[in-house]
Amino acid sequence: MTETKKLPKAPAQHRWYFWVGWALVLLLIGWSFTGMPSFALKENAVVVAKSMWHGLTHPDWAYVWTGDGEDLTNALLQTFGIAFLGTFISAIISLPFAFWAAHTPNRFWLTSRSGKFILTAIRTFPEIVMALMFIKAVGPGSFAGVLAVGFHSVGMLAKLFSEAIENMDSGAGESVTAAGGNRLEVTLLASLPQLLPEFVSNTLYRFELAIRSASILGMVGAGGVGTPLIFAIQTRSWSRVGIILIGIIIMVTAVDWLSGTLRKRLV
Amino acid sequence: MSFPKRAFPWQKWVMTAVMVLGLIWSAFITDAHIGKFFENFGEFTKIFIDMCHPDWAYTPYVFGPMVETIKMAVIGTLIGSLLAFPYALLVARNIVTNKVVVGLFRFILNIVRTVPDLMLAALFVAVVGIGPVAGVITLAIFTFGMVGKLFYEAVETIDPGPLEAVRAAGAGKLEIIRFAVFPQIANYFVSYVLYAFEINVRASTVLGYLGAGGIGVYLQQALSMFRYDRVGLMVLVIFIVVLAIDYVSGKTREALL
Numbered sequence: 322m323t324e325t326k327k328l329p330k331a332p333a334q335h336r337w338y339f340w341v342g343w344a345l346v347l348l349l350i351g352w353s354f355t356g357m358p359s360f361a362l363k364e365n366a367v368v369v370a371k372s373m374w375h376g377l378t379h380p381d382w383a384y385v386w387t388g389d390g391e392d393l394t395n396a397l398l399q400t401f402g403i404a405f406l407g408t409f410i411s412a413i414i415s416l417p418f419a420f421w422a423a424h425t426p427n428r429f430w431l432t433s434r435s436g437k438f439i440l441t442a443i444r445t446f447p448e449i450v451m452a453l454m455f456i457k458a459v460g461p462g463s464f465a466g467v468l469a470v471g472f473h474s475v476g477m478l479a480k481l482f483s484e485a486i487e488n489m490d491s492g493a494g495e496s497v498t499a500a501g502g503n504r505l506e507v508t509l510l511a512s513l514p515q516l517l518p519e520f521v522s523n524t525l526y527r528f529e530l531a532i533r534s535a536s537i538l539g540m541v542g543a544g545g546v547g548t549p550l551i552f553a554i555q556t557r558s559w560s561r562v563g564i565i566l567i568g569i570i571i572m573v574t575a576v577d578w579l580s581g582t583l584r585k586r587l588v
Numbered sequence: 589m590s591f592p593k594r595a596f597p598w599q600k601w602v603m604t605a606v607m608v609l610g611l612i613w614s615a616f617i618t619d620a621h622i623g624k625f626f627e628n629f630g631e632f633t634k635i636f637i638d639m640c641h642p643d644w645a646y647t648p649y650v651f652g653p654m655v656e657t658i659k660m661a662v663i664g665t666l667i668g669s670l671l672a673f674p675y676a677l678l679v680a681r682n683i684v685t686n687k688v689v690v691g692l693f694r695f696i697l698n699i700v701r702t703v704p705d706l707m708l709a710a711l712f713v714a715v716v717g718i719g720p721v722a723g724v725i726t727l728a729i730f731t732f733g734m735v736g737k738l739f740y741e742a743v744e745t746i747d748p749g750p751l752e753a754v755r756a757a758g759a760g761k762l763e764i765i766r767f768a769v770f771p772q773i774a775n776y777f778v779s780y781v782l783y784a785f786e787i788n789v790r791a792s793t794v795l796g797y798l799g800a801g802g803i804g805v806y807l808q809q810a811l812s813m814f815r816y817d818r819v820g821l822m823v824l825v826i827f828i829v830v831l832a833i834d835y836v837s838g839k840t841r842e843a844l845l
Contacts, residue, residue, distance in 0.1 A: 342840075353662035358719055370715050402614035409611060445827045447794045449706075450819060453811055458632035459625055463618035468625065537706040540798070544618065547707075554710050562711075566703070573702040 369557075376559020377566065384564050393546070393568045400545035401572065403463050403538070404531035407470025411531075412524045414475050419482030436483070444476030448534055452543040463544030470531050470538070478527045485519035518587045525580040525587075532576045536569050639820030646818050650806065650825050657802035658829070660720050660795075661788040664727025669781045672732045676739030677765060682751070683743060701733035705791050709800040720801030727788050727795070735784045742776040743769060775844045782837040789833050793826045 385393050422436030452469035459465050493511035502510065539547020546569060553561040614620075677683050679693045708729055712722040750768040759767065796804020803822060810818035 349662060350666055353659040353666075356656075357659060357663065357724075358721060366715055366717070373711070373715065399617055402617040405610055406614040406618055406620060409614075441831070442827060445790065445830050446823060447807070447826070449794050449797055450807065450811065450823065454632060454635050457635055458628045459621075460628075464620050464624065467618050467620055533702075533704045537704045540706060540710065550707065551710060554714055557714065566707070569704070569707070570699055570702045574698070577702075 372557070373559045373562075376561075377563040379560050380563035380567055381558075381560040382564065384561055385568075391549075393549075393564060396539075396546040396549055396565075397568050397572050399463055400532065400535045400539070400547075401576075403466040403470060403535040403543075403545050404528060407467045407535065408474060408478075408524060408528045408531045410467065410471030411474035411478050411527070412520070414471070415479035415482050418475060418479035419486060421483075422479060423483040423486035425487065433483075437480075440476050440480050440483075442476075443473065444480070446473070446476075448473045448538070449541055452538050452541055456542055461542040461544075466535060466538045466543035466545055469543055470534055473534070474527050474531060477530075478523060481523040481527070482520055485516055485523065489515050522584045522587045525584050529573075529577050529580050532573055536573070635816050638816035639823065641817050642821035642824055643815070643817035644821065646821055647825075650803065650822055653796075653803040653806050654825055654829060656720055657792045657796070657804075658789065658833075660723045660727060660802050661785060661792045664724045664792070665731050665781060665785045665788050667724070667728040668731025669735050669777075669784065671728070672736040672739055673777070675732070675736050676743055677769070679736075680740045680743035682746070682748065683765070683769065697733060697736050700729065701737065703729075703733075705730045705795065706798060709795045709798045713799040718799040718801075723792060723795045723800035723802055726800055727792055730791065731784045731788060734787065735780055738780040738783075739773075739777065742773050742780070746772040779841045779844050782841050786830075786834050786837050790830055793830075 418436065418440060422433055422440055424430070424433035424437075448469060451473050452465060455465040455468040455472075459468065489512065493515065494507045497507045497511045535545050535547075536550075537547050539545040539549075540551040542548065546565060550562065550565045550569075553559075553565060675693070675697070679690050679697060681690055684690055705726060708726040709722060712725045716722050716725065746769060750772065751764060754764050754768040792802050792804075794804050794807070796802040796806070797808045799805065803826065807819065807822050810816075810822065
C-alpha cells in the first residue's frame with residue numbers, strides 16, 4: 322500500500338500574490354487619502370459638539386407623549402406601520418420574482434440569470450431616490466414611504482426567497498409525483514411546507530431592516546420618525562434629537578429581539 | 589383505525605389574527621390608498637421614462653464625485669475596521685473573561701449598530717460641516733458597528749487548543765492574541781472588511797444627499813432641479829461601480845475562505 326505523503330501547504334506569506342495583493346490594497350488606501358480635505362475642524366465645531374452632547378444627554382422627555390398626535394410615540398408607531406405594510410407588500414411582490422430568479426434544474430439558464438440581474442438592479446437603486454419618486458406620485462407622507470420600502474425590499478427579499486427555492490430538497494416533490502400527484506399537489510404538499518418557514522423567516526429578517534429604512538426615509542419627506550428628526554437637527558434642538566434617537570434605538574432593539582426570537586422558533 | 593387527533597392549532601390562529609390586525613392598523617396609520625397610487629401612476633412612469641434617457645453629456649461631471657465616493661468608502665472602511673479590531677477582542681468571551689466588561693462593551697456596540705447611517709450623516713454634517721469628512725466619519729462608525737459584531741463572532745468560534753498551548757508556554761495577553769488568535773482569524777477579518785467595503789460603497793452613494801460628500805450631493809441637486817435624466821445617469825454609474833466592486837470583492841473573498 323502506497324501512501325503519498327503530502328507536505329502541508331506553504332503559508333500564504335510565501336506566495337507572490339499575497340504580497341502583490343497587500344501592495345495593491347496599500348496603494349488604494351494611499352490614493353484614497355489624496356484630494357481629501359484635511360480634517361480641519363470648523364471653529365464652532367467644538368461649540369456645536371458640546372451643545373449636541375448636552376442635548377443628547379438631556380433628552381426632551383416631554384416630547385414622548387403630548388397627546389396631540391405630533392409626538393414621538395405617534396411618529397414611531399407610524400414608522401412601524403410603514404415597515405410592516407411595506408414588508409408585507411414586498412413579500413407578495415417577491416414571490417413571482419423569486420420563482421423567476423431561482424436556478425433549478427431543467428431550466429434555461431438565461432431565465433434565472435435575467436431574474437437575478439433585475440433583482441440586483443433593484444437592490445442597487447438608492448432607496449432615497451425611490452422614495453422621492455413615490456413622493457412625486459402620491460405626495461409626501463407615509464404612503465410614499467410604504468411604497469419605497471415595499472418596492473426596494475423586493476431586491477433583497479426575492480433573492481433570499483429564490484435561494485430558499487434553490488436549496489429545497491427535491492425528494493419530497495419526487496415522492497408526491499411517484500404517488501401520482503399532479504403539479505398542484507406537488508406544490509401544495511411538498512414545496513410549500515418546506516418553503517413557508519424559510520419565507521417567513523426571511524420576511525422577518527427583512528422587516529428588521531425595513532424598520533431601519535423607515536426611520537430614515539422621513540428625512541426626505543416619506544413619513545415616519547425621520548421627519549421630526551431632520552427638523553430637530555436643522556433647528557439644532559439637540560434635546561429633541563436625543564429623545565428621538567433614544568426612541569429609534571429602543572424600537573429597533575425591540576423589533577430585532579422579537580423577530581430574532583420568532584425566527585429561532587421557526588427554523 | 590383512527591388517526592390521533594391533532595391539537596387545535598391556536599398558535600397559528602393567533603398569529604394570523606395578529607398579522608391581519610397589524611395589516612389593517614398599518615394601512616390606517618400610514619394613510620395607504622392604493623387608488624391614489626394608480627391615480628398618479630402616470631406621474632411615476634413619466635419620471636421613470638425620463639430616467640431611462642440618461643443625460644450622457646453630464647458624464648464627465650459625474651466621474652469626479654463618484655471617485656470621491658469610493659475614496660470615502662475606502663477611508664471609512666479602513667478607520668472603522670481598525671477601531672473594530674481591538675474592540676472585538678475586548679467583547680469576545682474567550683479572550684476577556686470579565687463578564688461585566690464584555691456585557692457593557694457589547695451593549696455599547698449594539699447601540700451603535702441600531703443607529704441608521706443617514707442619521708449619523710445628518711448629525712456629523714451638523715458638527716464638522718458639509719463635505720466628505722462628515723461622510724468618512726459616518727462610514728467609519730457604521731463600519732465599526734457592523735464589522736465589530738462579525739469580528740467578535742469570528743473570534744468566539746476559534747479553536748481553543750492553540751490558545752491553551754500558547755498560554756501554557758507562558759505567553760502574555762498580547763502574545764496569545766498575536767500567536768494563537770490572529771493566525772486563526774486573519775482570513776475571516778479580511779473577508780469581513782471586504783464585505784463591509786461593498787456595503788459602504790452602496791451606503792456612501794446616498795450619504796451626500798444630506799451633505800456628506802460624494803455623488804449623493806449631485807444626486808440631491810439633480811433631484812431638486814427635477815433633472816431625472818441626470819438622476820438616471822448617476823443611478824446607472826452607481827450600478828456599474830457597485831457591480832464591479834462586488835465582483836472583485838466577491839472573488840477575493842472566495843479565494844480567501
